[in-house]
Amino acid sequence: MRISTAQFFETTSSKYQSNYSSVIKTQEQIDSGVRIQTAADDPVGAGRLLQLQQQQDMLAQYTTNMNSIKSSLANQESVLDTINNALQKASELALQAGGGVVSDADRLSIANELGNIEEQVFSLLNSKDASGNYMFSGSKTDTPPYTRNNDGTYTYQGDDTQLNLKVSDTLTLAGSDTAKSIFDGAINTGRxxxxxxxxxxxxxxxxxxxxxxxxxxxxxxxxxxxxxxxxxxxxxxxxxxxxxxxxxxxxxxxxxxxxxxxxxxxxxxxxxxxxxxxxxxxxxxxxxxxxxxxxxxxxxxxxxxxPDSFNASRSPGNTSTAQITGSTVDDAKVYGDSFPASGAVIKFTSDTEYEIYAQPLTANSKSIANGTMTGDSLTAMGVTFDFTGARAAGDQFVVSANNHQSQSALDTISQLRQALATPSDGDVLAQQKQRDAINSAIGNLKNASAGVDTARGSIGARLKAVDTQTAENDSMAMANKSTIAAIGNTDMATASIDLAFQKAMLEASQLAFVKISQLSLFNKI
Incomplete structure (x- = not known):
């Protein structure tokens, strides 16, 4: 069989290049410490490395989530601890007001101190985190949880949604608590x-x-x-x-x-x-x-x-000065069957015609009642609403019902403060009302403190769960790194032996190429 010069040159050159590439690749694996530099080096190993890296990225995200949860829960726990101390002080003042011989001047002094506590608790409940988000508003982080009404009561403006984050493939933890779940659920002992x-x-x-x-x-x-x-x-x-x-x-x-x-x-x-x-x-x-x-x-x-009471407020955009001055239940059955639990919005389409919607009012809301006012009152859903002042088209009024089954700590402190600030010396009936307010406040503040303690216990349990999950995730991350190293990193001993062998093969191919390339028929003449 004849071998042409061109064929011989091509074959030996290809072999030389292959050996040279092997030496260069092995040397790179040794220098970088990485065995699988492309998927072609080990397709199965490269696929496994991709899966492990994705898992590492998820573990890193879980770590970020857990750090966020720990920071949020720690801030909330600190605020709740301060609030609990304030509630304890309010309870002590309530006991002081209800015990022994206390004059109007003494009660007024206690009322003033309660006013300071009320402002403190109000401010704490509307606390923001480091990002400027309200801590206790649920998912409505740009809305303050509580607003104070003109009559001294308080309205919760957030929602009941906890903000949850995944901390593992199978575990999700709440990084926040709502003021509604902590405070508004306190059982009202004086209903x-x-x-x-x-x-x-x-x-x-x-x-x-x-x-x-x-x-x-x-x-x-x-x-x-x-x-x-x-x-x-x-x-x-x-x-x-x-x-x-x-x-x-x-x-x-x-x-x-x-x-x-x-x-x-x-x-x-x-x-x-x-x-x-x-x-x-x-x-x-x-x-x-x-x-x-x-x-x-x-x-x-x-x-x-x-009986249920109502809190009514006019929307800031109203063009008229009309106000709702009173709300009373006329038909308990109709009221119970039709009045929205979330509250109602009365919207006037003219100075007398109105439509009623369930809160919150959106562009897709449908009216649940409508009619025409006669005089200064309207009756709908079993409730009569009394107005003062002429209404105008576009006016809106928000009405919320209170069934008194629960009461926030803010309302409890506010009611006690107002009761103690009312003079009662020598007035038996006024003194009875004050005693009722004091006794109710003592029970309600106790329930409110219990709610705070429950929330703090829940926070502690979640912080413990975060610590446990952190240890588990760290262990998994270490195992992943070990597996990644075993699959993707260079075995220096094996690579060194391979490199020595490949260099020898390269040198041999070089010598063979040189020797054989010098052969010619002219050398035999």
Whole structure:
């Protein structure tokens, strides 16, 4: 077989280049420490390295998320700790106001201190994080959680959405808590009332009073008290009463003491009725002992849950000066069936025609009621709204309902402050209202503190989960790095042996090429 000069040159040159490339590649692997420099070096290994790198990137993102969660939760915990201290101080002031001999001046001083606490808590709840986002507004991070209304009440403006971040392939943690879940869910212990409906013609106001009541068991209240209201308590004498439910049934036997009480002994003058305690207070110091029974007999009080109240506000863009001055439930069934739980927006299309929407009002909202006003009031969804001033087309009014089942700490402190700032020396009825406000505030502040403690416990649990997940992710990252090194890094010992062998092959191919290329038939002549 003949081998042409061109074929020989091409073959030996190709072999030389192949050996040279092998030497260069091995040398690069040794210098860089990376074995797989292109997918062609090891397709299977390159695919595995890509998967491992993607997992490393995810672990890095999880680390970023966990750092963000830890920072956010640490800030929230610090704020909640300060708020809890403020609530504890408010509770101490409430106890101080309700104990011993306290004058109007003393109560006013306490009210002023409560005002400072109220401002502090209000400011803390509207705290921002390092990025300028409100911490307790849920997903509405650009909206302050609470706003103060003209009547001194507070309205929550955020939502109930927690901001969640993934910290592993299977675990998601909340990096925030909403003020609504922490504070607005606190059970309101003072959501009942006692109203004097009948008294003897000769009786003096304040001779007999019954407190507004404190809920001692929410499940019993919801199940039994609510079903049987309104109740009537009729006093038969200065030591005995009878209780009837809304149907007129005598249920005195359900009450401890069976309707017998002693107003002179602490703990012996309460009406414990289906999860609610009502205190009886008699003012008989100026009445002869022989006339005391007649002075008390015939007083009848109605005991029931407080009716829903409404907070109404006008939109800033209204062109008129009209205001909603009052809102009352006319038809409880219609109100319960149709009034939106999120609140309603009354929008006027003319000075008398209106449309009502559920909150929030958007471009796609559909009206749930409409009509034409007659006079200065309108009735819709079982509620009558009273207005003052002429309305104009485009005016909007936002109305929120309060069923009093829960109460924020801000409203509790505000109500207590206002009650203590009202003079009551020498006024028995005013003093009873103050006692009701104090007793209710003590219970509500306790519930609010419990809500804060629960939130802090939840934060602690999530911080612990972050620490545990951090350790697990770090362990996984180290295992990944080890696997990446095993697959992608150069084995120096093996590579050194390969390099020596490849250099020898390169030198051999060089010598062979030189020798053979010098051969010619002319050398044989």
């Amino acid at each position: 009942t009332q006692a109203e004097l409906t009948t008294k003897p013609a000769t009786a003096v106001d304040g001779t007999v009073s019954v407190s507004g009541g404190l809920i001692t068991s929410s499940p019993v209240f919801n199940k039994d008290f609510s079903q049987g209201q309104p109740y009537q308590v009729e006093f038969l004498s200065s030591t005995q009463y009878v209780v009837r439910d809304g149907s007129g049934n005598d249920i005195t036997s359900e009450v401890p003491g069976n309707g017998v009480f002693d107003a002179t002994k602490e703990g012996a003058h309460s009406i414990s009725l289906r999860g609610v305690d009502f205190d009886i207070n008699l003012n008989l110091k100026d009445i002869a002992a022989a006339d005391q029974d007649d002075a008390v007999k015939g007083h009848i009080f109605t005991l029931e849950a407080k």
